Amino acid sequence: MLQLNQIHKVFNEGTPDEKTALDSIDLTMKKGDFITVIGSNGAGKSTLMNIISGVMLPDIGAIYLDNKNISLLSEYRRAKMIGRVFQDPMAGTSPSMTIEENLAMAYSRNKNRTLRKGVTRQRKEMFREVLESLHLGLENRLNAKVGLLSGGERQALSLLMATFTEPSILLLDEHTAALDPARAELITNLTKEIVKKYNLTTLMVTHNMQQALDLGNRLIMMDKGQIILTVDEEQKKKLTIEQLLNEFQRIRGAKMTNDRALLT
Amino acid sequence: MTTAIFGAFESGIIYAIMALGVYLSFRVLDFPDLTVDGSFVTGAAVAAMMIVSGANPFIATLLALVAGFIAGCLTGILHTFGKINALLSGILMMIALYSINLRIMGKSNVPLLNTETALSHVRDAWDKTGLDNIFNSLLTAVGLGDSLPRTWGILIFMIIVTFAIKLLTDRFLQTEIGLALRATGDNKRMIRSLSANTNFLVILGLGLANAMVAFSGALIAQQGGFADVGMGIGMIIIGLASVIIGEAIFGTKTIARTTLAVIGGAIIYRIVVTLALRVEFLEPGDMKLITATIVIIALILPKIIHKSRENKRKAKRIASVKASEYIKGESDASIKSNP
Numbered sequence: 001m002l003q004l005n006q007i008h009k010v011f012n013e014g015t016p017d018e019k020t021a022l023d024s025i026d027l028t029m030k031k032g033d034f035i036t037v038i039g040s041n042g043a044g045k046s047t048l049m050n051i052i053s054g055v056m057l058p059d060i061g062a063i064y065l066d067n068k069n070i071s072l073l074s075e076y077r078r079a080k081m082i083g084r085v086f087q088d089p090m091a092g093t094s095p096s097m098t099i100e101e102n103l104a105m106a107y108s109r110n111k112n113r114t115l116r117k118g119v120t121r122q123r124k125e126m127f128r129e130v131l132e133s134l135h136l137g138l139e140n141r142l143n144a145k146v147g148l149l150s151g152g153e154r155q156a157l158s159l160l161m162a163t164f165t166e167p168s169i170l171l172l173d174e175h176t177a178a179l180d181p182a183r184a185e186l187i188t189n190l191t192k193e194i195v196k197k198y199n200l201t202t203l204m205v206t207h208n209m210q211q212a213l214d215l216g217n218r219l220i221m222m223d224k225g226q227i228i229l230t231v232d233e234e235q236k237k238k239l240t241i242e243q244l245l246n247e248f249q250r251i252r253g254a255k256m257t258n259d260r261a262l263l264t
Numbered sequence: 265m266t267t268a269i270f271g272a273f274e275s276g277i278i279y280a281i282m283a284l285g286v287y288l289s290f291r292v293l294d295f296p297d298l299t300v301d302g303s304f305v306t307g308a309a310v311a312a313m314m315i316v317s318g319a320n321p322f323i324a325t326l327l328a329l330v331a332g333f334i335a336g337c338l339t340g341i342l343h344t345f346g347k348i349n350a351l352l353s354g355i356l357m358m359i360a361l362y363s364i365n366l367r368i369m370g371k372s373n374v375p376l377l378n379t380e381t382a383l384s385h386v387r388d389a390w391d392k393t394g395l396d397n398i399f400n401s402l403l404t405a406v407g408l409g410d411s412l413p414r415t416w417g418i419l420i421f422m423i424i425v426t427f428a429i430k431l432l433t434d435r436f437l438q439t440e441i442g443l444a445l446r447a448t449g450d451n452k453r454m455i456r457s458l459s460a461n462t463n464f465l466v467i468l469g470l471g472l473a474n475a476m477v478a479f480s481g482a483l484i485a486q487q488g489g490f491a492d493v494g495m496g497i498g499m500i501i502i503g504l505a506s507v508i509i510g511e512a513i514f515g516t517k518t519i520a521r522t523t524l525a526v527i528g529g530a531i532i533y534r535i536v537v538t539l540a541l542r543v544e545f546l547e548p549g550d551m552k553l554i555t556a557t558i559v560i561i562a563l564i565l566p567k568i569i570h571k572s573r574e575n576k577r578k579a580k581r582i583a584s585v586k587a588s589e590y591i592k593g594e595s596d597a598s599i600k601s602n603p
Contacts, residue, residue: 075456076456076462077459086457094446094447096446101446104443105440105443113460114439115441117439118438118439118440118442118443
């Protein structure tokens, strides 16, 4: 499904600020895998997301998606196969356009955009149907501008827009971190539901260890640009936060210093 | 007086096409595109030169549109592939076009009087129908017989053309490509993550915007009877004035409503300028100053109105709170005095 081979990425190379963001990352995901990624700030989690989605190109290494080498493909071409939800609830939708227009844009993701009408009666029916799965009543507000929605509603819509065309891989970049606990739980539950419904191959970055343990079938821990721990399906079921922290201490010889990672 | 307003209305509806172009780049794409000052003249120059050299004026006008499209695309390429700041790429293109326009015309002014233009064709065709007499007798009947326009044909033709462009724009902005174009102006990161090529969309949007601007320039040259290398100076501000005035007066609820507002804004702007120039101490040279003043007022006035409304609401709330406290205070006092 997704395969990363020896990915290296260095920022500010040759200057005093040189920083190795990713250091020989190898990762293979099978169809239907749901991997949660944890690690402290600066571990390279976001860079990993950006490399997969094509916002950045790796210095060395190859990326394969569906057995196709996509290492040099530009971001918008990869986006046909990759769904993404950002941390910022404002980032995934277009505020001055209506809910149905936003969904229409997401619907065109894996097709060629033409001069046909974006919102047709037939599509409207389909949009209404997928919106019902959010249980937020948005299906009755198809003509409302997205800018009028709350942060939680917008993030739910972003999640739907990223997923309902069933991309080959779904990238979630701390997509509940900017929401209050109740909204975050709502989005977490929706994520579970949607990923299960479409059987999506998912990579989720999170700072919330409990969430990392609750969701997904595999877990990886990153630090200083490397994957320092991989937990497979069987181990993950028994894993606790305590064990994770101890494991980190054992590997790195230091306590995990990031408070946010400990907030569970 | 009425004749002047009639003339203002007629040119207003032609300038409205330019304003729609500015709306597309400035509002939809969120791109402050100064190419407009140059591409307006490019349209006029291409049309004028072709008409003078004997080409069909309708084809000349359409080719002016193509020239504007190319100019806009070049600005877009400077911005996207050259990674030049939006304002600067527009200014660079505008300056470059000044020389190009001079080259096209070969001199700084090309007169079109006594030549057959698209608009004179329309006027001739209209005159044959004899509909002018009906309109004029109607006006005479309501007591405006002393200020009859030269012809109704151009006005009606231009209303049809401008509205056709408005409807096409509305329609285009609802298509799959149009939606992606709007999102490019609204949230680039998001629409890229939905597999849209934002570079292409910026170039396309600026191309279309400047195509409209050049088309308008070509028609203005034919209406005014000349193309001049300086006729585009300040055009972007005139376009912006139309957009802002229109939006403030007619609202922006939907796309169709907004494009209608822009057309209305362009006409109102022309009428305001015409009226302003009738004031004794103002000269035609003051026009740019008047334009700048109108834009400044249109930008500031809505904010002042909004603020004063808010203050009124606040004052009301404070008054009502005080009133309820006063009542409460009275009842407190009565409780105290009772025992």
